[in-house]
Amino acid sequence: MSAARRTLVALGVTVLVAAALTGCTNAVAMTAAPSANAAACATAQVRLPDTVDTKYALRNTNAQATAAWGDPSAALYRCGVAVPTVSDLPCFTKGTVDWIRDDEGKRIVYTTFGRDPAVQVVIDSTKTTDQVLQDIGTAVASLPKDGHRCLDPSDVNG
Numbered sequence: 001m002s003a004a005r006r007t008l009v010a011l012g013v014t015v016l017v018a019a020a021l022t023g024c025t026n027a028v029a030m031t032a033a034p035s036a037n038a039a040a041c042a043t044a045q046v047r048l049p050d051t052v053d054t055k056y057a058l059r060n061t062n063a064q065a066t067a068a069w070g071d072p073s074a075a076l077y078r079c080g081v082a083v084p085t086v087s088d089l090p091c092f093t094k095g096t097v098d099w100i101r102d103d104e105g106k107r108i109v110y111t112t113f114g115r116d117p118a119v120q121v122v123i124d125s126t127k128t129t130d131q132v133l134q135d136i137g138t139a140v141a142s143l144p145k146d147g148h149r150c151l152d153p154s155d156v157n158g
Contacts (some may be wrong), residue, residue, distance in 0.1 A: 026103055027060040028068040035080035036065035038117045040143050047139035053128045074127035077136065080121040083146065084111055089148035094130065095137035098150040101130075116146040146154070 037068045050058050056070035065079040098113040110121045
């Protein structure tokens with residue numbers, strides 16, 4: 001077999017192996033948020049836990065500054081979403097991070113309040129709870145504060 005033919009065969013095998021491995025990946029298809037390329041998102045990303053709610057393992061995703069736990073996914077994370085400044089949705093503090101909660105049936109969408117860039121976490125409430133927020137709290141707390149915070153009703157009513 002000539003050297004050129006061996007090279008061609010080796011290249012063909014390499015392409016087939018790469019194609020096969022790509023087809024086997026369990027990456028979760030997600031869309032990057034508009035500010036996903038913020039340096040603070042990268043800082044938070046490396047601090048995300050390998051497991052949330054003691055049973056859902058971190059999976060690969062196909063978009064920058066995203067994460068998913070569980071198969072099928074119990075929790076999805078995106079850093080770099082629009083920063084909320086005012087909201088009439090419930091706002092609460094979990095650990096050192098303020099969150100806005102938006103119930104959408106079995107999906108609950110949590111968005112950080114008072115952090116820039118902002119993070120959005122979507123959980124499947126049939127599988128997990130806001131314990132996920134506690135589990136990712138250290139990572140999210142690394143995002144810079146923007147001066148906003150959840151207010152107690154007494155802060156508003158005087």
